[in-house]
Amino acid sequence: MKYLPLNEISEEMFLAHAVFGNDGRVLLNKGTRMTPAYLQRLERMEYTHLYVYESPDEEWDCTGPLSDKIRVEAIRVLRESLVRVVERKPLNEPLISFVIEGLLKDVLQQEERVFDIIDIETPDNYLFNHSLNVAVLSVLMGRQLRLDREELKEIALGAFLHDLGKAYIKAALKKLKALSAMDTVQIKQHAKRGFDILRTSFSLKVANIAYQHHEREDGSGYPLGLIGVDIPISSKIVATADSFDAMVSNRAYREPLWNDRALKELTAESPAKYNPAVIRALRQSIALYPVGSVVELTDGEQRVVVAASATRVILQNPKQLSDLLELPVTEFSRITKRVL
Ligand SMILES: [Fe+2]
Structure with a gap:
């Protein structure tokens, strides 16, 4: 694979x-x-x-922490929610809550599971995939931070709906190569608009996640320029997951970063922009080398990552599929570069 x-x-x-x-x-x-x-x-x-x-008999899986069933259902619900926002109808809170319960069940049932796949996206599904990825990653990070189930559900809801305020903003819905100054001003309003939409159907904590997901520890974020002590942990988690997923995604204006590079860049911006404990939780929640990547080892051999957790990878010899090599995190230094 x-x-x-x-x-x-x-x-x-x-x-x-x-x-x-x-x-x-x-x-x-x-x-x-x-x-x-x-x-x-x-x-x-x-x-x-x-x-x-490359062969029909291959068995390794690239589904990620979320089953196809919940993925499809969640994207359908998100699409419908965007339409409701545009039509100024209230959100279908019971339906959203139901799909988020399914997401939590999928993500939390596997103890060792991390965010281990590379997203398959198109300009058309970017916002949906992104919202879903941020929700999955935020739940994984919240678990690492030992938050309780109720808090994880609020985080999942807030993360899933964090960009709903973009529903009114055409420029924000598709990936554009260049944004006008007007687009940028409008896009910055999506956080407050998201808060207003969510507040009518969900708790203040959930709505605040949409409001605060662009705030940064040092006060350099928007819309309010809050500083670290004034930002709840749930919003910090979603802000960090949001940045990470944006960095590893295929954007119109730049190449996506690999997981290891994105983590390095975010770590470099901690504690100034991102909370150190939350960055640690991110590191424990992602595969540095996601499934499907081709890597080169110190001896020059190329191998495909077929399974990955935060602490180990299984590498397959692409020329002989039964030849597998398991590397614990302590031996990740044997991976010299990403080839593909
Ligand atoms: Fe956003």
């Missing part, structure tokens, strides 16, 4: 995950053999990368 750019995917390869249309229906099933027509279709949908198997 590899995470490959579309132009390197050939007709002998098989999809390692299902591809969903914008309505949430499955377009291509896991295991589908790639054809030129499928590849063209995926290119038109602006996919840049996919997870693929």
Whole structure:
């Protein structure tokens, strides 16, 4: 299994995950053999990368902490919530709460599970995937910080809905290459707008997550320029997860960073911008080398990451799939670089 750019995917390869249309229906099933027509279709949908198997017998999984069932359901609910906001209707609080319970169950049932996959995204699904990723990552981080189930649920809700204030802002909904000064001013309003939307259906703590997810420890954030002591831990977690996911995502104006680089950059900005305990929780909640990446070892050998946690990776020999090498975190220094 590899995470490959579309132009390197050939007709002998098989999809390692299902591809969903914008309505949430499955377009291509896991295991589908790639054809030129499928590849063209995926290119038109602006996919840049996919997870693929080179043989139909490969078994390693790239689902991540969240099952496809909850992922599809959550994206459907988020899409519907955005429409409700635009139409000035109240949010469907019981439905959102139901889907967040499913997310919590998925994410928390596996003790060792971390954020271990690279996102498959398109400009069209970016906001949805991003919201979902931030929710999953925030829950994982909250667990590391030993928050209780009730707090984790509030964090998941706030993280899932943190960008809902963007519903009114056209420029914010798609990834644009360049933003005008007007766009930037409008985008900065999304935090307060998100707060106002969430406050009508959820607790103050949940609404504050949307309000405060761009605040920074040293007061350099927006909209209020709060300093660390005035920012609740739930908002700090979501702010950090939000920054991390934005850094590792494929943005129009720059290449995505690998997980290890993004973590390094965020760590360098702690304690000035990010809380050190929250950065530690982030480190424990992500795979430095996510599943599907190809890495080079000190002896020059290239291997594919087929499973990853915060403390170990399993590396497969791409030429002989049964040849697996397990590296504990203490031996991560044997990985010299990311090849793909
Ligand atoms: Fe935001």
